[in-house]
Amino acid sequence: MDYDLILRVYPFFLQAALVTVQLAVLSTVLGLACGALGAYARLSRMSVLRFIGAAYVSVIRGTPALIQLFILYFGGPQIGIQLDAFSAGVLGLGINIGAYMTETMRGAIIAVDKGQVEASRTLGMSGWQTMTRVVLPQAARLMIRPLGVNINAQIKGTALVAAISVVELTYTAQRYIGSTYKPFEMFLLAGLIYMVIIYVTGKGVSWIDRQVQIK
Amino acid sequence: MGLDFSVVPEYFDELLLGSLWTIAIMLASAVISFFGGILLAVIALYGPALVRYPFRAFSFVFMGTPLLLQLFLIYFGLIQIGIDLPAFVAGIIGLGLHFAVYNSDIIQAGIMAVDKGQHEGARTLGLSKLQTIRKIIVPQAVRTVIPPIGNNLVALLKDSALVSVIGVTELTLTSQLAISNTFRPFEFYVAAAVCYYVINLGLEYSLRRVESRIQVSR
Numbered sequence: 001m002d003y004d005l006i007l008r009v010y011p012f013f014l015q016a017a018l019v020t021v022q023l024a025v026l027s028t029v030l031g032l033a034c035g036a037l038g039a040y041a042r043l044s045r046m047s048v049l050r051f052i053g054a055a056y057v058s059v060i061r062g063t064p065a066l067i068q069l070f071i072l073y074f075g076g077p078q079i080g081i082q083l084d085a086f087s088a089g090v091l092g093l094g095i096n097i098g099a100y101m102t103e104t105m106r107g108a109i110i111a112v113d114k115g116q117v118e119a120s121r122t123l124g125m126s127g128w129q130t131m132t133r134v135v136l137p138q139a140a141r142l143m144i145r146p147l148g149v150n151i152n153a154q155i156k157g158t159a160l161v162a163a164i165s166v167v168e169l170t171y172t173a174q175r176y177i178g179s180t181y182k183p184f185e186m187f188l189l190a191g192l193i194y195m196v197i198i199y200v201t202g203k204g205v206s207w208i209d210r211q212v213q214i215k
Numbered sequence: 216m217g218l219d220f221s222v223v224p225e226y227f228d229e230l231l232l233g234s235l236w237t238i239a240i241m242l243a244s245a246v247i248s249f250f251g252g253i254l255l256a257v258i259a260l261y262g263p264a265l266v267r268y269p270f271r272a273f274s275f276v277f278m279g280t281p282l283l284l285q286l287f288l289i290y291f292g293l294i295q296i297g298i299d300l301p302a303f304v305a306g307i308i309g310l311g312l313h314f315a316v317y318n319s320d321i322i323q324a325g326i327m328a329v330d331k332g333q334h335e336g337a338r339t340l341g342l343s344k345l346q347t348i349r350k351i352i353v354p355q356a357v358r359t360v361i362p363p364i365g366n367n368l369v370a371l372l373k374d375s376a377l378v379s380v381i382g383v384t385e386l387t388l389t390s391q392l393a394i395s396n397t398f399r400p401f402e403f404y405v406a407a408a409v410c411y412y413v414i415n416l417g418l419e420y421s422l423r424r425v426e427s428r429i430q431v432s433r
Contacts, residue, residue, distance in 0.1 A: 059412065062411065062412045062415040062416070063373065063408040063411045063412050063415070064373040064374070064375075064376035064377075064387070064408075064411055065373065065376075066376040066377060066379075066387060067376060067387060067404055067407055067408045067411065068408070070387075070400065070404045071400075071401060071404040071405060071408065074394070074400035074401075074404065075400045075401030075402075075404050075405070076401075078217075078218060078399070078400065078401040079218065079401060156280065156281040156282065157281070158281075159281030159282075159283040159284055160281075160283060160377075162283065163283075163380055170281060170283055170284055170287075173284070173287070174287065177287075177291060181295075182295070183287065183288065183291040183292040183294070183295055184288070184292045184295050184296070187284055187287055187288040187291075187292055188288075190280075190284055191276065191279075191280040191284055191288075194279060194280045194281060194284065195275075195276070195279035195280060198279050199279070
């Protein structure tokens with residue numbers, strides 16, 4: 001182990017970690033939006049929307065995220081979509097995790113007791129009111145933990161964008177291996193930073209979960 | 216540059232071979248992840264504290280870092296300490312270990328769900344502790360957790376695309392090679408996505424068959 005080297009390069013790794021965090025945050029926000037839309041489509045009364053929702057989930061979950069990123073970044077220009085690597089990364093990762101979040105959100109909404117819906121409708125609430133005032137507040141509590149699992153996977157998933165040359169943590173580790181020939185040290189350093197990010201995020205999700213539970 | 220999918224059929228043989236490699240890598244790492252998962256679960260639950268804690272740290276590290284990083288570490292990092300693995304062996308080991316840790320979590324839950332009376336009954340009948348675990352507890356535990364392990368297998372198939380980055384010529388790298396000949400990334404990545412999707416459909420179909428067979432024999 002070359003500790004001097006680690007001490008010399010760690011500031012650059014922290015800078016790269018910032019990019020990883022940005023990627024994770026932006027793509028998670030996009031993923032939540034895609035997930036909400038997807039869940040809405042999958043639970044819709046219109047069969048066209050249901051089909052679109054199901055197709056989105058099936059195609060995205062049935063193919064590797066790496067291939068999706070490649071189609072977007074390398075294939076995009078052919079169909080007139082020219083993105084820089086970072087934007088392509090955020091967009092690709094967001095759309096990808098959105099499919100998983102669709103299923104998480106749909107599951108939580110379905111898990112709310114049917115009697116709740118029937119009671120609200122009997123009391124004269126419209127379908128929209130039932131959804132926004134009765135079902136969603138209960139479903140939101142159920143979905144926080146599983147969404148936390150999705151986000152955990154997403155943080156690790158950001159490493160994929162190293163393959164489309166976004167200078168984030170994994171890419172930085174690769175680059176320093178090229179110049180120092182010390183793969184072990186570089187990857188341990190990067191791994192440690194990933195673990196810290198995931199640990200902190202996990203604690204944050206647990207904290208939110210505790211705040212919204214009914215005691 | 217417009218789209219022209221007519222170049223894809225010319226590379227049909229290559230893509231087929233790449234798909235077969237992807238399937239082979241998936242199956243090999245699935246075997247490692249399944250038995251490795253059982254081994255890790257048994258050690259985590261029954262092992263002496265001296266072994267248990269290092270294994271828990273091992274799981275924590277593997278669950279807390281990206282698979283891509285682990286693949287790099289195994290492939291490039293082990294060279295540093297004198298172990299030079301061929302890329303596809305490193306890929307299989309990396310995928311296998313990564314998912315073994317995830318499977319172990321599930322199998323631990325399965326083992327804890329096995330009725331305590333089974334353990335006591337087996338010990339009363341004179342089976343040793345190891346025999347009880349191997350012949351009574353684990354077979355029942357594994358049977359109940361086949362569906363979530365199947366989900367991990369689906370994830371493993373998709374993550375096998377990552378081994379292209381360390382130079383294993385499976386489906387993803389095959390399509391990249393075709394792209395470097397034809398300069399048509401969109402067409403070939405879509406073709407690769409279709410191949411993955413088809414393999415995935417086959418995998419999910421087989422998993423459903425396995426699940427229903429297990430339920431009948433219960």
